[in-house]
Amino acid sequence: MRWRHKDLLTIDQLSKEEIFYIFEVAKKFQEVNQRPIKKLPTLKGKSIILFFAEPSTRTKTSFDIAAKRLSADTFSLTKKGSSLEKGESLKDTALTLQAMNPDLIVIRHKDSGAPFFLSKMLKCGVINAGDGQHSHPTQALLDGFTLYSLWKEFENKTLLIVGDIKHSRVARSDIELFTKLGTKVRVCGPSTLLPKSIKKWPVEVYTDLEEACKGVDAIQCLRLQLERQTSGLLPSLREYSKRYGLKLKHLELANPDVKIMHPGPMNRGVEISDEVADFKDSIILDQVTSGVCIRMALLYIYLIPPVQKD
């Protein structure tokens, strides 16, 4: 494998081979995370900026842990108190950060496309940790890695994504990844929360959750942004939960051993019932564990790119 990418912006940019390469590296780090001494000197002397212009604890902590377990130094910036708040342009903020010679910038931003904009401007690598409604490639990779550990293959499998498909960067990145790897993808949600262009997407579309669940091997339940309610796109939380909240009865329609996923944080009782969240085949916490492994793998690959290995 020779790594061709300076940045990780979308899943689309990665080949199937590259995705599996990331999984292989993540697998090695999985073992490190179980050791009493969870630390390798691999990235000592590397500076990673975690620039989270949109709040996130989960993803930021996951990157931070991944970086420090590889001995890199991290520097956290939030929008609050940053120069962006003082009216500086994203371009100037980014060039300023680059002038401090970081080795990598991890960015989350509310504007779709912000990481692309940075990647063109900066010499150092950029990893997209979620941009607007557009893309969340590290989430898709950790979702894929979690199922890969269980399934060993992606073909002859069906994944269902339930919820607010329209506004979800997780849905977009998951669809890119799983279809590329050969898994059939279904989406299900109220028609107001499906994008207009959905017919052109490589997915089967459902508005009835029971129909959608029949014969699937995994279900990714999306977090419902509670503010959607006030936007007029939802009748009420109660109504949403009744029609699209995942319950035990749905799992019975799916294949045996159906895996339950959620990118978190969960609204229990809204998009997912307690019984489903705590179900024996819920792999929601495995996703979190995979997140650290995938991010260790990405930091490693992007900071010390493989030249000819394998």
Add this chain to the structure above:
Amino acid sequence: MRWRHKDLLTIDQLSKEEIFYIFEVAKKFQEVNQRPIKKLPTLKGKSIILFFAEPSTRTKTSFDIAAKRLSADTFSLTKKGSSLEKGESLKDTALTLQAMNPDLIVIRHKDSGAPFFLSKMLKCGVINAGDGQHSHPTQALLDGFTLYSLWKEFENKTLLIVGDIKHSRVARSDIELFTKLGTKVRVCGPSTLLPKSIKKWPVEVYTDLEEACKGVDAIQCLRLQLERQTSGLLPSLREYSKRYGLKLKHLELANPDVKIMHPGPMNRGVEISDEVADFKDSIILDQVTSGVCIRMALLYIYLIPPVQKD
């Protein structure tokens, strides 16, 4: 000593022997904190999450310094911007954190009992850094350690705790620790700020500060939460300060060399006068220094539990 505990939740759970063991370990780290190079490789590769759901700079910085002086990695989470704010349950937040394989979680929470709840759920160790009005064991340990360095013994001594006993987790934990070690404990405050159950506590109760001070060897002055004033439990700050603010005249009633303590931050001129705060036998800053040593000792003992030593 063989360490039996996964968690540190209250002083009550510790035996007298265990408390002295913690002091002995803290004593060794005291010397490290005076060196030009204040760092040991002891906890390298350990991940410690500092989860402060209630604001605190002093305690969090103390834990952070303690951890880094032992070469552990720390990850700070606050309620602000965390998933808790997005409506996630404490249980799910905790399970998510655990899924990232930390070695220890230090938690401060406004709800009494939150650390207990976590300790039952989590495989990794939990250290209570203050929960509601319930318990603040690391504060009591640092208070005990500070006096131990001076007194060498706890028997035949009297400690007075002055202020809002009712709402104070510091008072509760101090009482547990000092009575266990054989020190007599007195409490003093306006009757509105004494708990109803006070008569069952192993303390002597005073409402007159002058009486309370007679013959004591140390006085712990509690911070008055200024919001108590609006709750109707206090006549006025001025009145409180007049009756319960510690002044030089009180020290004259106490034993010679009476030690003055305060868990900080101080409201000078309210619960403590400038003269007393800056008194020659004020050990308020020694408490802060002890705090780092005690927390180094606890991180060390909980992360690398003694098996058979001593």
Add this chain to the structure above:
Amino acid sequence: MRWRHKDLLTIDQLSKEEIFYIFEVAKKFQEVNQRPIKKLPTLKGKSIILFFAEPSTRTKTSFDIAAKRLSADTFSLTKKGSSLEKGESLKDTALTLQAMNPDLIVIRHKDSGAPFFLSKMLKCGVINAGDGQHSHPTQALLDGFTLYSLWKEFENKTLLIVGDIKHSRVARSDIELFTKLGTKVRVCGPSTLLPKSIKKWPVEVYTDLEEACKGVDAIQCLRLQLERQTSGLLPSLREYSKRYGLKLKHLELANPDVKIMHPGPMNRGVEISDEVADFKDSIILDQVTSGVCIRMALLYIYLIPPVQKD
């Protein structure tokens, strides 16, 4: 060189020889910042508190990167959530921090003089990272270092500082540094934004920007605090920009190769036009890069003071 200073409070306290010594050390670190492994073990085991009681990402991140590249541990405190917010005095906060045995405290504070106050009280070193309208010595040092790398000498050169001279700690520190090194300094701004005492300062004063630009070798453009507008000191942003915004036409009046500087963050279109900000001889990003080198040099010199070297 034998280092005589415990603290860095103003440029005034430094001799010409000491300033050049700092530049020489910074030059060595410049090279480290270009390496793939940007880390030296020099300050391992040193604890540095970054106490930013006034928001700042740029300067704080610069110090944080500088410290970690030298293997020091850093501890960030902001006013928000600190004991200062709970009504603790600056003195008590500082003594508390000192009791945790840090090796150095870097402080930014909105009150002019706060770092001086601390320096007198604390045994550990204090570095002023900007106090009110008074002083910002590390900015002046990085400005000087940036021009030194290009000019090789400071004599026979003229620096123009444009903008709100009255409220600018950058202007004050730059004037102290550059006049000490032998550079002629001009200032230019509307008379409402010049201090009353300006006639006593060792600078040439202009209110006409075109006149001011004639024959200068470098121009430092100050950030206009947009809140000045509401204070009545400015007619309007548009008017300010028209008369004092730096544009290409001004550069033509200056010496060839005139260097353009800005301490950041820039208000493009207000105090500086896009063309000037992105001009071939704009060294605004070099200032940022120099900032890390200068701060590495200062941390090194203050934490491991030269005794007899050179």
